[in-house]
Amino acid sequence: MKFLCVDCDKQMAFEERHLPGDGTLAATFKCPTCGRVVAMLTNPMETQLVSSLGVEIGGRTVPEQPFETVRKMVSTGRDDAFAESTSQNGSLSWSPEAQERLARVPNFVRGMVKRIYADYAKERGIAEITPAVMDTARAELGLEGM
Amino acid sequence: MPPIRTYHDLTDADRSGLPEQIGAQRRRVADRLAGVGRVIAVMSGKGGVGKSYVTAHLARALARSGRAVGVLDADLNGPTIPRLLDVPHAPRPTHADGIEPAVGADGVKCISMAMLLEDGAPLAFKGPSAESFVWRGAMEASALRELLSDVTWGTLDTLLLDLPPGMQRYVELCDILGAPPAVLTVTIPTAESGDAVRRAMRAAAERGSKLLGIVENMTGQGFEGSAGDDLAQEFAVPVLARIPWHPTPDTWSALGARL
Numbered sequence: 130m131k132f133l134c135v136d137c138d139k140q141m142a143f144e145e146r147h148l149p150g151d152g153t154l155a156a157t158f159k160c161p162t163c164g165r166v167v168a169m170l171t172n173p174m175e176t177q178l179v180s181s182l183g184v185e186i187g188g189r190t191v192p193e194q195p196f197e198t199v200r201k202m203v204s205t206g207r208d209d210a211f212a213e214s215t216s217q218n219g220s221l222s223w224s225p226e227a228q229e230r231l232a233r234v235p236n237f238v239r240g241m242v243k244r245i246y247a248d249y250a251k252e253r254g255i256a257e258i259t260p261a262v263m264d265t266a267r268a269e270l271g272l273e274g275m
Numbered sequence: 276m277p278p279i280r281t282y283h284d285l286t287d288a289d290r291s292g293l294p295e296q297i298g299a300q301r302r303r304v305a306d307r308l309a310g311v312g313r314v315i316a317v318m319s320g321k322g323g324v325g326k327s328y329v330t331a332h333l334a335r336a337l338a339r340s341g342r343a344v345g346v347l348d349a350d351l352n353g354p355t356i357p358r359l360l361d362v363p364h365a366p367r368p369t370h371a372d373g374i375e376p377a378v379g380a381d382g383v384k385c386i387s388m389a390m391l392l393e394d395g396a397p398l399a400f401k402g403p404s405a406e407s408f409v410w411r412g413a414m415e416a417s418a419l420r421e422l423l424s425d426v427t428w429g430t431l432d433t434l435l436l437d438l439p440p441g442m443q444r445y446v447e448l449c450d451i452l453g454a455p456p457a458v459l460t461v462t463i464p465t466a467e468s469g470d471a472v473r474r475a476m477r478a479a480a481e482r483g484s485k486l487l488g489i490v491e492n493m494t495g496q497g498f499e500g501s502a503g504d505d506l507a508q509e510f511a512v513p514v515l516a517r518i519p520w521h522p523t524p525d526t527w528s529a530l531g532a533r534l
Binding site: 130131133135138140142143152173174177178180181182183184185186187188189193195196197198199201202203204205206207209210211212213214240244 | 276277279280282285286287289290291292293296297299300303364365366367368369370371372373374390391392393394396397398399400401402403405406409410411413414416417418420421425
């Protein structure tokens with residue numbers, strides 16, 4: 130899917146993605162010439178169709194995680210299906226508040242979410258994951274819903 | 276107003292890169308299966324003919340003959356392979372590059388949706404329930420892709436894919452693999468089974484799959500007919516085995532030796 134600014138005859142560039150949490154999606158595109166911004170709004174069914182392909186509108190900011198689609202989208206997954214390897218975390222520590230927040234993530238996806246935050250922190254030399262780090266990661270990585 | 280340019284006329288870099296993301300998924304599958312000697316889809320257009328049973332026992336026979344074998348249970352909605360391979364539930368060890376397959380009877384590696392779902396629960400997805408038929412097929416295809424690409428299969432001589440009845444999963448496989456897999460067909464002797472299996476074999480042949488042959492299951496008492504021979508003649512493939520109601524290990528070994 131691409132967007133064309135008809136007046137300028139220019140391909141519009143992706144700007145931002147919003148997932149308000151009601152199943153809909155909003156993605157904005159901007160004309161590089163005239164600056165006009167348009168928003169593509171999808172209904173829950175359309176959003177779901179994109180999600181079912183295992184792709185991210187706006188591009189991926191973190192590599193695809195093992196069984197990402199299954200873990201994010203299956204609603205009848207067993208809590209102990211995945212035993213996360215702990216060797217990925219190295220010397221990284223989690224503040225009590227961050228651990229408490231992580232504990233609220235459903236078991237089926239908790240390991241994957243934990244690894245994403247850990248990778249984010251390691252790549253940036255962050256020694257301790259705090260709720261503030263998690264908030265920043267969510268915003269930077271497009272982890273709405275995690 | 277000048278003519279509006281079309282999709283392919285617009286060539287600026289697309290930050291979403293959806294085609295590139297799909298391409299990366301396909302490469303991930305190819306990379307994972309690079310160590311697999313051959314991929315064989317065990318299929319039938321008919322349900323209840325014993326595909327999973329044949330798959331599991333064939334895998335065990337191949338493993339007993341010294342080959343490294345894996346089984347992917349592609350029946351996402353009715354998975355049975357863990358039970359057939361005596362795999363108890365245990366959390367799958369998960370690493371950055373994938374999850375470890377379970378190891379079942381005779382050392383057969385396997386993965387199944389049954390290992391990931393709550394006991395007795397159907398495969399259900401989050402999302403809008405209205406018109407779910409629009410996206411459910413794509414969601415299942417993604418799950419199938421992850422079963423292929425996100426399991427650390429390692430080096431295998433053979434990966435058997437146990438398909439559900441019908442053709443949908445086979446078509447998804449062709450797309451995900453990028454090339455049609457070789458096909459082993461299972462039927463029972465009846466004409467009704469032959470009718471359904473014929474359609475499936477024709478579809479597989481038209482897609483370009485190599486038809487390895489036919490396993491006629493549940494022969495002897497109970498079912499009458501000659502579906503195995505009829506299909507073999509029609510598609511110029513061998514009947515690789517006739518499996519009686521109470522097969523012996525030698526029955527499976529003989530089938531394995533012919534593959």
